[in-house]
Structures are given as C-alpha cells and as structure tokens.
Amino acid sequence: MNNNFTGTYYSAEKIKIKVSSFVLNILNNDAQAFGFIKSNDDSNINGLVNKLLPTLLEVKKLERARLFEAAKEFSSVDSEKLCEFADIIFDSIYFYDAELENLETYIWIRPTQNTRAVFDEIIKSELPKAAVELSVYIRRLLNRYVRLPQYKREALVFDSEFEAFCEAGATGHIIHFRYNGEIQSVFAYNYVYGYGRDQENYLLGYDIENRMIRAYSLCEVRNAKVTRTLFRPSDKLIDRLAEFQENCDFQTTIKLEENF
C-alpha cells in the first residue's frame, strides 16, 4: 500500500467511490426509507454511509474471525499462513464485484467526527491486508451491503439503536430515545424483524410516561441510551404486551388507563 496514495485520499477529507448504478439506487432507496433526507428531499447518502460504515467494518471483522477460527481447526502447524489464505478466499467469495462491476457512477463520502476513527482503522489495519485502495475497500463493503434484504439493511444501519434496545430488554433497564422529535422513556419488551410487505423492523415497548403500549419503527429511533434505572413490569403488563405482539397491528397504540 502506497502511503502517499492513502494520504492523498484522506487529506482531501472527501473520498470518491465509483459504484454501479444498482448500488447507487439501493443507497438512494435506503437513504429515503431510513430518513437520511436533505431539506430539498434529496438523499443524504454521505450521512447513510457514515452511519453504516462502523457496523459494516465490525461485521466484516467478526465474519473473518469466524473463518479464522474454522481454519485453525484444520491446521495447527501453519495457521498464520492458512489464515492469510482464508482471508483472500473470504474476500473473493463475499466481497466480489461480479454483477456489480459496471461502475457507471460514483458517490462522495466525507468522514465525520464520529467515523474518523473507523476510517483510520481501515487505512491502518484493513488496507494492508486487503491490498486495495480505500475507495475499493469501501465499495466492496457496500457491494456486500446491497445484496441484503431491506430489513437486514435497516438493522445494520441502526445497529447501535437496535443493540441498545436489546440490551435494555435483556437487563430490564429503561431506555431513552428520540422518536419523531419526542424523547421517549420506554420499557423494552421485544422486537419484530422484517415484518410485512415493507419489511420493517419494529421495537415493541411500553411508553412509561404516556402509559402506552406501542411499536416503534426502528429507522425512526434516534440517540438511544440505556439508563441505569430498572423497570419492573407487572404480570398484567407483560400479558398485554404479549397480546399486542400476537395481534401484529403495529400501527395502533394501546393506552393503559389502569395502574399497571
């Protein structure tokens, strides 16, 4: 890897990535579907990719680690070489360009304060392994991303919010997040993955302040934070939440009048 080359890319603080029109269409679709929209209704692809990139890198590293573990079982003699070989195979299988090789168009990505560390990590640790330029590396991640169904893509884009909700559900702590501009204080009950024709992911919970059982669309959840406050739901409330989940009518809300 030529350091000057990487440096040129990075110092410009704007990375040009050639992509196929198929990839661009999916990114346009997702930016619109997941709320990355500019004031003139145009898609904010830079915002979407910046939100997505840390998760894509994390997933790639996890998948590679699994492959290495499997490779090590076959050879304890020269596992390092085997892992290098496995890495090449891994890239050629999962991150190939095949049907996406017509790079008719391009996108511009500008690293933000939050993603600067991720770009640094890619440049320092990933590019020497992959032996490709930064733009090619990111294109490969995006090529992998666009092959996934929409509910999975949504879950990847909002991975931090999804993880926070799952953590709150597992520990029983109250979760706070912004939803349609309002701060919500919620008991996390469960989630529904890729539901219905639009493949939406829903987070089912109990809105503590408004005493409401409702389903939150994952892509509209922002700034999720798990608090240290425990919430102990009554059996009645759990029954009502289970009933709500079984009814599958996620557009409605249930106002609880009684003291649950």
Next chain:
Amino acid sequence: MLFGKKPSKGKYVKAKTPETQKKQKAAIINYYIKKREQDKKIK
C-alpha cells in the same frame, strides 16, 4: 446472477447513462415523498 452464479450465455447489459440514472433516482425519491405524505394522512 444471484448469489455468485453468472449467466451461462450473453454478457452484462450496457452501462446505464447518466440520464437513466437521474430518472431512476427521481423515481425513487418521488415514491418516498408520496409514501411519507400517505403516512402523514394515516396518522
């Protein structure tokens, strides 16, 4: 061409022109503008 299987005959379609790309983008954006308006009406 799904899941790594290439077609046995033929070749890839010609690259899309910038005009086609603009039309596709406009179609996607218009779809979601309408969808958001419908969602607002339902709410």
